[in-house]
Amino acid sequence: MQSVIILAAENKKLRAANKKVKKKRQKKKSYISKGGVLSALEVQEAQREVVIEEEVRNQAIKQLGQLRRIRAPRKCNICKSLEYIARTCLERQ
Numbered sequence: 020m021q022s023v024i025i026l027a028a029e030n031k032k033l034r035a036a037n038k039k040v041k042k043k044r045q046k047k048k049s050y051i052s053k054g055g056v057l058s059a060l061e062v063q064e065a066q067r068e069v070v071i072e073e074e075v076r077n078q079a080i081k082q083l084g085q086l087r088r089i090r091a092p093r094k095c096n097i098c099k100s101l102e103y104i105a106r107t108c109l110e111r112q
Contacts, residue, residue, distance in 0.1 A: 057065075096105040105111065 092101055093104055094101045095103055095108045097108045098110050100108075103109075
């Protein structure tokens with residue numbers, strides 16, 4: 020009988036804590052250093068703007084050809100010679 024009473028008391032505490040957490044989740048606001056409070060919609064709009072800016076920047080970079088990587092010349096991992104690779108190295112035994 021005592022365990023039932025203890026469990027009921029724990030349930031009440033957990034339900035109260037759960038209500039507090041739900042209330043906190045409903046207040047979707049972010050604080051920024053000097054601008055005050057932003058609502059969830061304002062944050063989402065700001066994130067969309069950042070994503071759009073990144074896409075525009077990436078498209079510009081692609082058009083300029085700056086994303087192309089230039090490979091380093093092949094070299095031997097054993098003797099570091101640029102004339103051949105490790106598979107055909109003369110120092111390999």
